[in-house]
Amino acid sequence: MTTYPHRRSLHFLRPLPLLLTLSATAAAMTLTAVAPPKAQAETAAAPGLTWRSCAQPGGPAGQECAELPVPLDYRDPKGPQLTLAVSRIRSDRPAARRGTLLMIPGGPGSSGVQWLRRKGDALRKEMTGRYDLVSFDPRGVGASTTASCGLDADDRHLVHLRSWPGPDGGIEENVARSRRIAAACARHGGAALRSFSTANEVRDIDRFRQALGEEKLSAWGASYGTYVGAVYAQKYPHRTDRWVLDSSGDPDPSRVERGWLVNMAAGADDRFPDFAAWASAPAREDEGLRLAQRAKDIRPLFLALAAELDRAPKETTTAGVPLTGDRLRQALQNALYDDDSFAPLARLVQAARLPAEKPVLPAALAQPLRDQDAAVTVAVICNDVRWPSSVPAYRRAVAADRVRHPLTAGMPANVSPCAFWKDAPAEQPTRITAEGPSNILMIQNLRDPSTPYFGALKMRRALGDRARLVTVDHGGHGVYLGNGNACGDRKVTAFLSTGQRPERDVNCGR
Template identity: 65%
Template sequence: MRERLAVWADGPRTNHPYLMRPLTRKALVTTLSAAACAAGLTAPAHAVTPTAPAASATKAPRLAWQPCAEKDGRECATLPVPLDYSRPGGPSVDVAVSRLRSDHPEARRGTLLLIPGGPGGSGREEVANRGAKLRKETGGAYDIVGLDPRGTGGSAKADCGLSEDDRQMVNLRPWPGPDGDISANVARARRVADACARNGGALLRSLSTANEVRDLDRFRQALGEEKLSALGVSYGTYVGAVYAQKFPQHTDRWVLDSSGDPDPERVERGWLANMSGAADDRFPDFAKWAADPARGERRLAAKASDVRPMFLALAAELDRKPRRFADTGHELTGNLLRQVLQNSLYSDADFPHLADLIRAARTGTGPLTVADPAPRPLSQADAAIFVGVVCNDVDTWPRSIPSYARAVATDRARHPLTAGMPAGILPCAFWKTPSADKPTRITPNGPSNVLMIQNLRDPATPYRGALKMRAAFGERARLVTVDAGGHGVYLDNGNACGDRAVTKFLVRGERPGADAFCSAEPRG
């Protein structure tokens, strides 16, 4: 189809319908996890100890920029931030930051902050991976900067002291037993929460969206900028939205790519629950791909309509009789297959790897010769920040175990692809010290300088959730909808119409006069 940008004068359509690349990628760590761990009361010997109070904790220090270790043109620095912002003169922790300077100083108009997904994504990795491309796309209009949230990356690291088994993603997420039983999930959730309560310390207790937003504003001050522009992706859109609500006077051009529902009653828990329907929205794209004769040996079925029942039958067979990977000896269970499916729906580029795994699992009886998609558990820091933010942010997690069992049973029946996992029990049900900050309500009060961009068939942050973000911002925002599947839009899914809309806003400050639509574009 020919690309077009059509303006919807009546606002976003509502007749069409949340984070993670394949398990082998680092980005897997930056997706909303179904696990969490409770904040600890004391720090064990292996946990990070906060540094002494800064000489002037209420004023951001100047940053001592040095070339990053990778020698790739970026500069790196360390920024001390208060452990507890209600005690600005108390202990501080260090967060790692980086910068890629504009290569056209005459065209520079400000600083563009990259806010990663997660919770727990690395802003420094975002700058390393996307900075040069963004700099070129925007003609050097910005210095491009990022921050590793406290708890992970190059910043002070959180640690719950979890076992390797409890840090496997397929276990951190509450996939129920083959018959829907959640007793193993309940035991794991309680065990993880107890471990974090013992081991997490003050740093874990400080992990929250509210503190990430405060750290970002301290970064702004240290940069000497009155205003920042920003590109937030996935969970980063919520961080960006909260920043725009708390510090509207410090926002310049604000882009939110792949947004979730910001309703204070829906954040975190609601985002996970939304993944059931989101997988259903996206799966037909994979089914169509997998039935295309052009796929050759990777073709899985004669018709797209046959792919879903084939996948469900294979997952059920692996529930009964798991296979083993030759390279690691780990089992391919039905739930691991489902987890790989969910991850692979993030990008069409991951469809071939999913197809290879499905083909291997359907043939033979011996060890699987395809690569294990989850050979290693998450790091202690990645697991801790995931669960710390998710559980610290919200204090309204249900405590009733039977209520989770009922929710899982209902969700399994409605959404077999995800088998009840998104409705499952998290360590948050046993959380002991949620954040003192309540979730922020996003409102139309503030400057009209937000541009949202969203795929119609997003497997992680579904379109219906983005419509809630759009409605919350009111006239502060415009929404560009892209007729595409996958998670992540700008310079990510190949839609020139959507890319052009964001670039025009970042470079020239021009947004569509009303919410707009970008047609599908041919894919290879």
């Protein structure tokens, strides 16, 4: 959530930054996306879909793709249109088919088409023909209509899109960059960029449902996709069948993405001990990756190395892109998403400590994001909710957060382009409530660095008896078909396959 590009999290977050994943030309018109009257939104006829094969080597057999026109402004459903890239894998057992399962990608900025390509075979195996599997690239992402802010390459580096304070905690450079990004997006983004929001993604999902000819959808939403899924279930409860929310954040409507970003500081603290235990284990000795003999020594080692790189950045194999303290801290944030990233992080730390060695930066840190990918991530989080604009307040928040959470050095509490966003949010965020059918299953890791467990509990409380929560004693971001926990996978598969939820919240061990 409000997360940035990262190898495994591509299916939730990729791209991209302030959170993230990732074309047509934006229509030039002024947009104020006020929620349309319900009757108008539901009676606007959705066009049919013309499917074509888009199967790729290594991907699911039979994957198909199509284009879905959606209104730029839902108050004017017959006006200028944007295009969504949509995809499906049809049930291979028609007699067993009971409906359509929508995969709602994360980010903001992740591609659902690519997520379906990566996870389609595994999900099809679990569902044994019960569903057609479908997904989409949201507005601004992948093969859907995109927009650009015209940002300089330096401003599109992940460590700059995320506002890491200076080594002394200063935020002056962050403020200047945030103003520059907000101004560039206002100049170049156009009406398309102003339409990138959770509210419009939810409307687009319902238009997709209509185009599919379905009265209801089942869904698996991950990361930011859990918030999109929760908002859809709030606005269209009668259109939901079996609903899975995987790795949820705090749905507080006064904060939304701003709160998710702030919560990542505590999330990193929750997750870091898993890396420390791994990096100090005797098994790392033969791999050359044992960073210390004791787990308790890993944290001070990491903090000291980051401080040293603040003072003297180290040349890397990427010309002109040194390993700074902030790049090391960002590498840690990315690596905490899944255990498979621990080894690359340890190698980076080892290389940074050896005077004669040039570190190899992870791809996500070695080069800038595409302008379109940076634009959609920034736009959604800024269009969804108003952010405070007081620079002194951000300065105070960063100073306090650096003391409480040194691993993230004040970044989660820092200023962003949203503080200087030209256009106020077109509509208020949706409040998630307990009103609606009891057809939601949540699943959550205990030690999630991006959507911490305490935030997920707030989503659980907001949904009340509509939901049940499966808690998995595991670290990382993303649970179902992602971290190998058989208990958690069984609970989700059983719910989607049979409709049976646990009678009460349950815990799954390692």
